Amino acid sequence: MATKRIVIDPVTRIEGHLRVEAVVEGNKITDAISSGTIFRGLEIILQNRDPRDAWAFAQRICGVCTHVHALASIRAVEDALQITIPKNANLIRNIMSATQDIQDHAVHFYHLHGFDWIDVVSALKADPAQTSAIAMSISKWPLSSTSYFTEIQNKIKKLVESGQLGIFANAYWGHPAYKLPPEVNLLGVAHYLEALNWQKEIVKIHAVFGGKNPHPNYTVGGVPSAINLHSHGVINMERLNLVKSKIDEAKTFIEQVLIPDILAIAGFYKNELWGGGIRNYMSYGDYPQTSINEPDSFLVPRGVVLDGDLTRVYEVDLKDPEQIQEFVDHSWFRYDNPDAGLHPWDGKTEPQYDGPKPPYQYLDENKGYSWSKSPRWQGKPMEVGPLARFVVAYAKGDEEIRHLVDSALQKLDLPLEALFSTLGRTLARALETQHRVNLLEKFYKDLISNIKAGDTATFNNEKWNPETWPAEAQGVGFCEAPRGSLGHWVKIKDGKIANYQAVVPTTWNASPRDAKKQLGAYEASIIDTPLANPEQPLEVLRTIHSFDPCIACACHLLDPQGHELNVVKAY
């Protein structure tokens, strides 16, 4: 059978710049490479900086998951300097993490991933009365009248008739891989718009505690905001009420809009269970009830599951030099020993580009082809993210996760095995918003109880002064970011950063192959994905988007002779 190579460059509706090239036989993908095409050198820039400043630099790794790099950074410095934080600071950080997860997942589901499942143009053919009937049958959300959906439909119609389609222009509308009836598509478009207006509300929780979103502020040793119920200009009852009202709004939106939507949409796609990929899942764990140093107190558990085998969960140790290592065989970086893996504490970031000179057509998978390194756990590639967290928690017997998964699968009439797929990844992410909104309520309640008990401390000053630090120290900070396990490793010498390495979720998922030719999670999942029409690789977009990439990406499908079938690119 003739083989071809196609290009999507970049895949839109993601963060950053990523490129994937894949080989196609007929309608089946037989090989794929994933390439991060952006390098900014933050780890180099962080050298010799004041460790207390590091979070502000590291935070700018990503403005979408704007909370998590700052959090991992301050946790790394606190670990190195053995700083413990007050109870309120832990609770406020947890509230900020859950806020981030919910907002990021909702934006991903509707605004980044939605058009892979929802056909906007098809919504023009919908009968708004039927959409209204469907909406009322799945939820008590009040925006569900016929006239409301007629208004939404008219809005799209006007946009189309204006000839200026803006963000809806030129997409794969009408593609055979779209399975929703027009009425459900209309429902999806309406909620796309509602979610866009709502997401700016929940992040006001970040603004209360961190001053702004994106890029709220943090501090090593606690949180910057002081609590004083008897003053203004600090965290008082008015500020807490604002937080509480946003939590309540979020709970309503998640339970009445997002969860009913995912279950309705998944019902139409439930026979398409490809895209499972490598089936190794890892979670560092997060949401400590007591301290980040006590994994047993985590409400999102830690562990590794291999080959989709839920009967065994392996332990993860971020400080063990043998467990997590990064390889650069196929990356544009230089190691002294190119085949060796380095633990992040000893990691190096020395760029060495040996790719083609731009503008270029193709990358060469036999050489370096990415600005992403290849992280491995015990030498194995891992998938991280909501699905990985769910698999680990499920395998560990977490009751709440088991309930969420089992009841969703029961409604969809799908077996547990169905989770290991593109659809499963998207389902897990949506269900995780329910888990997190429950956590938000819990942590808010805990915060109020703690204040009521007389504890208003938010910061530990003991080791703020660098004169109190040892001459040398090293630490690791981690969290479960929306896209998966995130770790920052820091070495401090004479009060300055001596080495800094961040291994981010998308590095795990988008990693290029390693010396043993083991593919990264994206690459393996794309190979699993069939194409109805290689000229319009909607299914590849769907699978790539199911990981919620944090780098703009590009897929090339090339033929082995280098003949380009179709370059799908956007500059």
Added chain:
Amino acid sequence: MPESYYQWAMKKGITRREFLKFCTAMAAMLGLEASMVPKIVHALETNPRVPVIYLNLQECTCCSESLLRAGHPLAADLILNMISLDYMEVLQAAAGEQAEEAKLKTMKEFHNKYLLVVEGSVSLAEDGVYCTIGGRTTADVLQEAAEGALAVIAYGTCATDGCVQGAYPNPTKAVGIHEVVKNKPVIKVPGCPPIAEVITGTIVHYLTFGVLPELTPQGRPKAFYQHTIHDNCNRRAFFDKGLFVESFDDPGAREGWCLFKIGCKGPSTYNACAITGWNEGTSYPIKSGHPCLGCSEDKFFDKGSFYSPMDKVLPEPSVEDINRINKNKVIIGVAAGAAAGAVGGGVATAAFLANRKDKKLYIDPEDFYKIKNQDQNQSE
């Protein structure tokens, strides 16, 4: 003919009264006189939607995210009803070739009529290999899109100055887009990221009046970047009284005192945070207890620790100090009020402020701290 914002609003069921209210609010936000309201009304009634091409170069996407936080106008209304957002990787449905086609179509059909908004820096090292999009360098992609743009907006500190990737030692040689776009002016809307309503305000100003807003000497819209955060800070009274936070969560912090001593860069940062606020006015960094990082100013990552005060010890400026600064400046007005504030605990700072007020020209606070530093170095 594409419909105007007004036509859209009428069809949406917005009343004439609500529409006029929106126009008045818009005028107030842009810092305009009430007499300008009819012009806004007219523009929103008649103009078709202006095409916008939005590029994401070497960045972290915080600026795109900030745009989505806009409350007035709502991001959805701006994107779908007020402009035609023909290319924006983060949001557009199309991918690959189809997305490129949409951009090329706009560049051709609306030559010299589309707005170009750029998020991210240009990487110049190693012939641009550190950031490629579709196999092309950021400089290449930017130059192509800038050529036919009626105006170019550098949105965020990456685009205005290289931001974090441009910090020392700037391994990828990240620069602001004005280093590449040479043939036309670049409007700078800095911040990491900028406030949502600052970018929507800048765009809507153009949609409304058909001209770009007035700019400061640094090329930033005056409506948002004319004053320092310090000028309008909610903790300012504590600065004037000499009441300072010495450490996070200390007794002063619990009373909301001034953050100058723990590193606040508000006095040298020109931005709208203290007036417009973040997330529809919910807060801004200083209000939430963290010193301002100075993120709208060039090289803000390379100005020492975020927690080091702008001077080692809080300066005690005298009228003489202020006069020394002013000697080298063109001054309009009289320093009559300079001595007026010289009473009580905030003696020097009050004098400093009074002086600034009367001069009608800005005295860069950095100049002030500079001379204090010189004095200190001489005495050591």
